[in-house]
Amino acid sequence: MSEQFEPVIIGFTCNWCSYRAADMAGTARIKYPPNIRLVRLMCSGRLDPTFVLKALSEGADGVLITGCHPGECHYLEQNYKALRRYRLLLKTIAQMGIEPERVKLVWASAAEGVQLARAITTFVEEIRALGPLRWPLRLAEMDIKETAAVEEVVA
Amino acid sequence: MSNKQNQPQDEKERIGVYVCHCGSNIAGVVDVEDVAVWAKEELGDQGVVVSRDYKFMCSSLGQEMIENDIKEQGLNRVVVAACSPHLHEATFRKACERAGLNPYLSELVSIREQVSWVHTDKEKATEKAKAMVAGGVERVIENEPLEPLRVPIHPATLVVGGGIAGIQAALEIADAGYQVYMVEREPSIGGHMAQFDKTFPTLDCAACILTPKMVSVGEHPNIELLTWSEVERVEGYVGNFSVTVRKRPRYVDTDLCTGCGICWEKCPKKVIDEDFEQGLGYRTAVYTPFPQAVPKYPVIDTESCIFFANGKCKACEKLCPTGAINFDQEEEILLLEVGNIIIATGFDTFDARRIPEYGYGRLANVFTSVEFERMCNAAGPTNGEVVLRDGVTKPEAVGIVHCVGSRDRNYNNYCSVICCMSSLKFAHLVKERTGAEVYNFYIDMRTAYKDYDEFYQRVMEEGVLFVRGRVAEITDATRNPGEEGKLVVQVEDTLAGRQRRIPVDMAILSVGLQPPSDTKEVAQRFGISCSASGWITEKHPKLDPVATMTEGIFIAGAIQGPKDIPTSVAQGAAAAARVLGRINKGEMYLEPIRATVDPEKCSGCRICNNLCPFGAIIFHEDLMVTEINHALCQGCGTCVAACPAGAISGTGFSNEQVLSQIEGLLAYSFPKDFELVEMVPA
Secondary structure, three states: OOOOOOOOEEEEEEOOOHHHHHHHHHHOOOOOOOOEEEEEEOOHHHOOHHHHHHHHHOOOOEEEEEEOOOOOEOOEOHHHHHHHHHHHHHHHHHHOOOOHHHEEEEEOOOOOHHHHHHHHHHHHHHHHHHOOOOHHHHHHHHHHHHHHHHHHHHO | OOOOOOOOOOOOOOEEEEEEOOOOOOOOOOOHHHHHHHHHHHOHHHOEEEEEEEOOOOOHHHHHHHHHHHHHOOOOEEEEEEOOHHHHHHHHHHHHHHOOOOHHHEEEEEOHHHHHOOOOOHHHHHHHHHHHHHHHHHHHHHOOOOOOEEEEOOOOEEEEOOOHHHHHHHHHHHHOOOOEEEEOOOOOOOHHHHHOOEEOOOOEEHHHHHHHHHHHHHHOOOEEEEOOEEEEEEEEEOOEEEEEEEEOOOOEOOOOOOOOOHHHHHOOOEEEEOOOOOOOEEEEOEEOOOOOOOOOOOEEOOOOOHHHHHOOOOHHHHHOOOOOEOOOOOOEEEEEEEOEEEEOOOOEEOOHHHOHHHOEOOEOOEEEHHHHHHHHOOOOOOOOOOOOOOOOOOOOEEEEEEEEOOOOOOOOOOOOOOHHHHHHHHHHHHHHHHOOEEEEEEOOOOOOOOOHHHHHHHHHHOOOEEEEOOEEEEEOOOOOOOOOOOEEEEEEEOOOOEEEEEEEOEEEEEEOEEOOOOHHHHHHHHOOOEOOOOOEOOOEOOOEOOEOOOOOEEEOHHHHOOOOHHHHHHHHHHHHHHHHHHHHHOEEEEOOOOEEEOOOOOOOOOOHHHOOOOOOEEEEOOOOEEEEOOOOOOOOOHHHHHOOOOOEEEOOOOHHHHHHHHHHHHHOOOOOOOOHHHHOOO
16 A cells, blocks of 8 residues: 555435535536545435444545535435534544544535535645544454453453 | 335245346446356345346346246346436336336436446446445345336426417417416516617517417416416425415506506606616606517506605506506405416526726616617607607617627636627617617637528628627726717627727627526526526436426526527427326326335324424324325425334335345455454354
């Protein structure tokens, strides 16, 4: 791995806005780095914080959450609920020793293919600068320590 | 690696993976053969038994290939790696259905919009495509067979906006025999077209072609016209919308009023008509905006009415022969049940005051295009005379400025489409009525569509002068002889390559179109969205310009983007055709994406209870469990994500589906710069 670090990022998209923005970026052939893999949800409100933790625990270096702009939610107001959960989630992951910057929420309407591509490009660079997360590795280390601690207590 | 606990052991997945070349659209960047071979080899453990690539998966041959594999190889899951599900999901679902497989046991992975069209590095694109296929395979394993939801379609339709697009839509549906409610904010329908004198390129009189249609709307037994009214709330979903309409008081009893006009003839209070006459003319406090208004009933403007100011006057009430004036009238709230909604709320014009260097509002003889339309109109404030602001002087030279507020990064980036043609129309009308010298200042001439360019040539032959260049300034500060008492148009003539100062008596600013100022709120009310420039977003810019992303809500006319009368009429008719199709079918099928509570798991904590904006979540106090009403649930999944007990499941986007997809997306792209296996304790 002599070349620059290539992060792997999971992006959660809303079926009505950001997923269509991704479609639009494609149709307009707007380029962004291939480090992101998108998951379609019906709404950013569907985003169970577990999904983010799952992505990080499976090896993602960052997670991008995208939803409709405030006030433009297809389901009226569910993006506000996503925003609330996002704020809590940032606190949670910080307590787990993960830089909160690794999880980012951006708004993108269905018309904003250019803006979404730009947001992805920026986020990839931000995660590249943070370096690899290697959370699966850390989890494994934690397991070892925990096992050792338990063994010590037992002994 | 997937959560297969709830899968019967004997029912092993048999998954088919189909990778589309899309000509060179995908194959040009992604090594599709490699992806297909890889899927068979690497994802065999997940149950991939067939993996193929094909030039055009969506072609009938491609679909037949999938169908044959389902039948012959006994596939029970299908993953297609091709374009966006918003394009071809339905195609491949139907193919599965034809082969006897539940259509929801298929998954479309978008390796065109999300890979080949946005990435250039072939190796990385191929790697990403593989990860996405793996994600699709892991997800499809968790897909459940579903049945689409059937919803009945209420046969009534709401048309919002009574301009030419809305009128056309309403008439098409009403003529087909179905009930239409038309809601219009102004006292009369007709919209902008009612203000115009002539229409390009034929120069037929706007009123002559519009008013018969207005009358048809007013008289139609199937149309209930609600003017002076606004939509306040929209609830429900396609087929079953409940719409709350606020009908403002006219202070005129429409059951008694005959539209005789005595009230507005006798009303002592004259005010400047800022709306219909654009400030060029007057109206009374009780008024109809124009003589051919539909409905014919006037409204009383409470802000200018003497009675509403000091409790005196009541001249209209005293003189009304039928006793129709009613100062005690109150606003009404109406509840309408409709199956579909067509939004045709049109446009506003750009406020020319925003460009101070053009002097509108400061220099008397700078007019906007709408003012000029009124001036040309025989029923308008000058009886059709083209005169300066003093009301008598005929101009000897007139400058018409194109693209005011359009194609300008400082204001609106887009082209307003109609201004070139309306500017040519103005040039012709000025020539015809005054014989003045006419200059058109344009950036580019845009005269596309039938007979438009011929009109441009005709106007050129009439001797109208064209100067190519954006006007820098319109000023009354004279510098050279011959400029005294004139307006000077300062412009860079880009064809001659020099600055010019052209003295004129009158300047007409061809103001651009922009979305009505409250379009955002309107969009929110109807659950649809606006583009960056503020117009309402259509479902597909080319293939579905009159539908929106919300089922049952259609758009027509300029609210979708600037357009001329013929296109607005065509869209009105198109939207009506879509609605009629729905009504005739009587029902439609919706994606079965809904949330369900497992009463066994629900702890009755009520965390989900306040999350649903559609009121679909009901709590049973007696049983201490929550239930979700499928008729009201829209499938956003916010409650699914919130349930701490995991008691709520969301079809189509279940936890298992999403978590498995995440696993698949990451399983084959994990950075291999360290060995995880060694770290795990034995």
